[in-house]
Amino acid sequence: MQPIATTFFFYFLSALTVLSGVLVITRKNPVHSALALIVALLAQAALYLMLYAPFVAGVQIILYAGGIMVLFLFVIMLVNIEQSQREEQFNKQWIIGLASAIALGALFVFVFAKSKSLFPDRGISMPEGSNTQQVAVLLYGNYMFAFEIASLLLLVAIIGAVVMAKKRI
Amino acid sequence: MLDYVTSYLHSDTTPGQAGNLLWALIYIMLIFLGLSVAVIAMNWLERKILAHMQVRLGPMRVGPHGLLQPIADALKLLIKEDIMPAEADPWVFWMAPILVVITAFTVFIVVPFGPTHAVTDMNIGVLFMLGVSSLSVLGIVMAGWASNSHYPLMGALRSSAQMVSYEIAMGLAVVSAVLMTSLNQTGTGTLSMIGIVQAQQAQHVWFVFKFFPLGLIAFGIFAIAMVAETNRAPFDLPEAESELTAGFHTEYSGFRWSLFFLAEYSAMIAVSSIAVTLWLGGWMRPFPTWLSGETWDLVFSLIPGLSFLLLAAIAFLGVIRMPKHPYFRVQTIGLAGFGAVLGLIGLILFVPPVRDRIQDIFWFSAKVAFSMYMYIWYRGTFPRYRFDQLMRVGWKVLLPLGIGVLILTAVAGVWL
Numbered sequence: 001m002q003p004i005a006t007t008f009f010f011y012f013l014s015a016l017t018v019l020s021g022v023l024v025i026t027r028k029n030p031v032h033s034a035l036a037l038i039v040a041l042l043a044q045a046a047l048y049l050m051l052y053a054p055f056v057a058g059v060q061i062i063l064y065a066g067g068i069m070v071l072f073l074f075v076i077m078l079v080n081i082e083q084s085q086r087e088e089q090f091n092k093q094w095i096i097g098l099a100s101a102i103a104l105g106a107l108f109v110f111v112f113a114k115s116k117s118l119f120p121d122r123g124i125s126m127p128e129g130s131n132t133q134q135v136a137v138l139l140y141g142n143y144m145f146a147f148e149i150a151s152l153l154l155l156v157a158i159i160g161a162v163v164m165a166k167k168r169i
Numbered sequence: 170m171l172d173y174v175t176s177y178l179h180s181d182t183t184p185g186q187a188g189n190l191l192w193a194l195i196y197i198m199l200i201f202l203g204l205s206v207a208v209i210a211m212n213w214l215e216r217k218i219l220a221h222m223q224v225r226l227g228p229m230r231v232g233p234h235g236l237l238q239p240i241a242d243a244l245k246l247l248i249k250e251d252i253m254p255a256e257a258d259p260w261v262f263w264m265a266p267i268l269v270v271i272t273a274f275t276v277f278i279v280v281p282f283g284p285t286h287a288v289t290d291m292n293i294g295v296l297f298m299l300g301v302s303s304l305s306v307l308g309i310v311m312a313g314w315a316s317n318s319h320y321p322l323m324g325a326l327r328s329s330a331q332m333v334s335y336e337i338a339m340g341l342a343v344v345s346a347v348l349m350t351s352l353n354q355t356g357t358g359t360l361s362m363i364g365i366v367q368a369q370q371a372q373h374v375w376f377v378f379k380f381f382p383l384g385l386i387a388f389g390i391f392a393i394a395m396v397a398e399t400n401r402a403p404f405d406l407p408e409a410e411s412e413l414t415a416g417f418h419t420e421y422s423g424f425r426w427s428l429f430f431l432a433e434y435s436a437m438i439a440v441s442s443i444a445v446t447l448w449l450g451g452w453m454r455p456f457p458t459w460l461s462g463e464t465w466d467l468v469f470s471l472i473p474g475l476s477f478l479l480l481a482a483i484a485f486l487g488v489i490r491m492p493k494h495p496y497f498r499v500q501t502i503g504l505a506g507f508g509a510v511l512g513l514i515g516l517i518l519f520v521p522p523v524r525d526r527i528q529d530i531f532w533f534s535a536k537v538a539f540s541m542y543m544y545i546w547y548r549g550t551f552p553r554y555r556f557d558q559l560m561r562v563g564w565k566v567l568l569p570l571g572i573g574v575l576i577l578t579a580v581a582g583v584w585l
Contacts, residue, residue: 031261031314038307058296066303067333073310074329077322132292132360 010050016043030076034069041065055132183363185278185289196288200277208434212239215545222549233504234487249423254317257420261315266421266428269308273432276301276439281362283452283529294362295343298443299336302398305436306332309400309407309417312429316420324416327556328407331397334563335404339394341571342387345578346447349376349384366451373458375450380581387574388448390567392543395440397563399433401544403551404559441540442533449536452529470524473531477515484508 016039023036041064048057111118139147177189184192213228213236220227228235253262276298278288291297306329313325350368351358359365369375377384397404408416418429445451454469485508491501517523518531554562 029258031258035261035264035311054291054293055296058293058300061300062296062303066300066306067336070306070310070329070333073307073314074326077310077314077326 006050010047013043013046013050016040017047030079031073034072034076037072038065038069041069053131055135181285183285183287183290185287193288196286197278200280200288201274204274204277204435204438205431207438208431209239209243211434211437211541212242215548218542218545219549222546233491233500233507236504236507243427246423246427251423251425252420254420256317258315258317261311262420265308265312265315266425266432267308268311269305269432270428272301272305272308273435273439277435277442279362280439280442281366281446281451282533284363284367286452286530287363290361290363293360295347295360295365295443295447298362298439299340299343302436302439303332303336305432308432312421313417316417318420320413320415320419321417324407324413324419328400328417331400331404331406331559331563334560335394335397335567338390338563338567338571339398341568341575342391342394343443343447345383345387345571345575346376346391348575348578348582349379351582362446362451365446366453369450370453370457375448375453377448380578380585383574383578383581384448386570387578388444390571390574391444391448393562393567395444396544396547397559399437399440401433401437402548403553405553406556406559437541437544438537441537441544444540445533445536452533454528454532470528471519473527474515474518474524476535477511477518481508481512481515484511 020036020039020043024033024040027033027036041060045057045060045065048054048060173189174191177184177187177192180187180189184190184196216238217227217235228238231237231241253259279291279294279297281287281290309328310325313321313323313328316322347358347360347365349372350365359368372379375384377388396402400407406416407413408418413419418426421429450457456465460469484504488501488505488508491497491504518527
């Protein structure tokens with residue numbers, strides 16, 4: 001099936017991501033920030049779908065929007081929001097932040113301007129049907145060792161969290 | 170224009186894959202309509218079945234045997250005042266029910282009612298269903314927080330903890346079913362909902378009975394986890410009436426409350442259809458290989474019509490048993506009319522072209538309906554779990570069991 005209105009959806013989703021990203025850092029209420037972050041993550045998942053990576057999109061929705069953000073909200077809801085809203089922001093690092101943002105933006109502009117020479121001019125020819133299988137082949141074939149090491153690291157993190165949370169073991 | 174409309178009729182894929190927007194919209198409308206009718210029917214059935222389990226009559230006043238009660242309830246909810254607490258967060262309070270309803274209905278675009286009877290078939294079908302239905306917890310958390318009230322907040326906290334823990338056991342059970350699809354001749358598994366049923370067709374076995382008892386255990390884990398995911402009894406802690414008034418939707422009223430109600434029931438239908446697709450053979454009729462052949466095909470194709478005729482017969486039995494007092498005349502006529510409509514549907518289902526096309530949809534719906542009856546049955550028989558018991562079952566029983574089944578399924582798949 002031919003994609004419909006690709007350009008429109010790309011700009012729409014990108015604008016949504018940027019807008020909600022701005023909302024994440026400008027809202028004073030942490031719950032509103034978290035909800036804006038969820039919108040940004042979902043728009044990103046849709047962008048993955050447009051890149052013919054349905055598996056990555058599905059995992060993005062399940063893990064980030066459905067799992068991690070729920071835990072974020074879970075913790076934020078327990079905080080007294082009236083108090084945290086009145087508090088002054090204590091790390092005044094906006095000069096450094098601005099500088100790094102400008103540097104990152106400049107990098108993006110540079111890459112965009114040089115894109116013809118940096119990346120080979122080759123259209124995406126991956127059929128939609130095989131994405132999940134290809135991810136599996138890469139993870140459990142070519143990069144098996146790195147993948148298992150990463151899972152071991154996560155296990156260590158879990159054990160560390162349990163040790164820190166539990167008073168008596 | 171006419172070509173565009175008729176071109177899909179001869180294709181053998183879903184409208185989404187054929188790229189036919191019009192038929193996709195028609196399918197979406199049909200599914201929306203069917204779901205709404207199913208939710209109304211579930212509302213009435215749940216109250217009647219629960220009442221009969223507790224030796225009561227249930228709703229009897231509005232319409233014959235209370236058949237019009239759901240419609241009366243819907244009207245009442247629509248004309249009720251829509252209250253928003255003064256200190257509530259208006260945006261989040263307003264968004265929460267909408268988010269819950271959208272997620273509950275969106276998952277149905279990949280539910281396969283038949284080999285071609287789905288809006289579309291996705292490469293990541295199961296993943297999509299699990300992901301989108303896991304977003305509904307966000308709506309619940311938003312509702313509980315935005316109400317700015319103690320009981321909803323506690324309901325939302327319970328709900329998020331419960332859903333996050335049961336999602337893992339559910340995912341492990343789903344993965345072990347997906348592993349079973351990779352054992353067909355081609356050797357590659359699939360996550361697509363239609364592909365999973367086709368794998369069961371190719372292997373001549375429903376996945377519940379595959380590698381007995383591994384499939385059965387995985388199905389059992391999913392059946393328990395899906396009750397917890399949809400916040401139904403005995404895992405209805407987020408809305409435990411005796412402890413939290415109504416949990417996360419305490420402060421909601423009128424139309425917004427009815428959205429939560431709609432979303433809860435359509436989410437139940439959604440997870441039931443995942444279970445049916447993954448383990449109970451989807452749209453396949455019972456015993457497709459054991460009782461195969463022309464005669465058995467004919468016998469099984471008559472069942473949809475016969476079951477509607479049975480319902481009509483029950484309605485007419487009710488007509489006969491109605492009291493012969495003039496006061497009940499309108500109700501008797503109404504019930505007879507309802508029975509006549511059911512009988513007419515049954516007769517239409519006997520017409521050969523209709524009979525052949527309705528087969529898959531009927532068997533899929535029948536399996537989902539059985540699963541919905543189990544939901545009501547659980548609610549009528551099990552007492553509510555305590556929160557620590559709930560967590561213990563989720564993390565210490567279902568999760569290890571799920572991992573064990575997953576490993577054993579992989580081993581069995583390699584060796585058998």
